[in-house]
Amino acid sequence: MGAYTEEIRKLSLRILELISEGLGLEKGYLGGISQVQFMTAGNYPACPDPTLTLGLLNHLDHSLVTILFQGNVEGLQVLKDGKWIGVEAIPNAFVVNIGTQLEIISNGILKSARHRVVTNPYEARTTIANFINPFPDCIIEPSNHLVNEYNPPRFQPQTFKDFVAATKAFGKYTDATQKGASSSIN
Numbered sequence: 786m787g788a789y790t791e792e793i794r795k796l797s798l799r800i801l802e803l804i805s806e807g808l809g810l811e812k813g814y815l816g817g818i819s820q821v822q823f824m825t826a827g828n829y830p831a832c833p834d835p836t837l838t839l840g841l842l843n844h845l846d847h848s849l850v851t852i853l854f855q856g857n858v859e860g861l862q863v864l865k866d867g868k869w870i871g872v873e874a875i876p877n878a879f880v881v882n883i884g885t886q887l888e889i890i891s892n893g894i895l896k897s898a899r900h901r902v903v904t905n906p907y908e909a910r911t912t913i914a915n916f917i918n919p920f921p922d923c924i925i926e927p928s929n930h931l932v933n934e935y936n937p938p939r940f941q942p943q944t945f946k947d948f949v950a951a952t953k954a955f956g957k958y959t960d961a962t963q964k965g966a967s968s969s970i971n
């Protein structure tokens with residue numbers, strides 16, 4: 786598990802480095818605010834009638850970036866043009882999700898996709914999600930480099946913890962989902 790955590794951290798930071806460059810920012814820009822690594826394991830038992838329950842309510846990840854290992858049982862769906870679309874479970878592949886903090890920093894150039902998990906009638910599903918987050922007190926706002934008179938800031942500066950508290954990604958269930966271990970990257 787330690788090696789997996791380390792490798793996923795390196796992969797996440799490399800992806801953020803490339804995204805920084807893609808946005809025209811310094812290579813280390815996003816790496817500098819990638820301060821906390823948070824990992825969760827999801828276990829979704831088979832449900833004979835998937836119309837009765839969801840595996841996970843629809844939400845936006847409030848990370849910078851999320852790397853999800855979803856094994857080979859399908860269940861993840863992403864909202865596009867008002868329709869839920871299944872994300873194919875490709876063996877040994879990761880799903881990379883843009884989190885809301887990256888949407889804010891990029892001033893909306895990058896979009897965080899709303900997603901949910903449906904249950905599978907036949908098979909249980911186990912997933913591992915790795916979130917790269919800022920420190921709770923880090924102020925997240927659109928990068929100065931991406932804001933000008935033609936592109937005014939589309940988001941107000943806010944600490945990460947205030948954003949999380951105000952957003953309630955999982956409605957009344959949010960607090961229960963926030964309990965867990967996280968480790969500092971630097």
Ligand SMILES: O=C(O)CCC(=O)C(=O)O
Pocket residue numbers: 825827841846853855860861900902912913914
């Ligand atoms: O387990 C999954 O497929 C998705 C998990 C997820 O979206 C999350 O933990 O934020």
Ligand SMILES: [Fe+2]
Pocket residue numbers: 844845846900
């Ligand atoms: Fe998620």
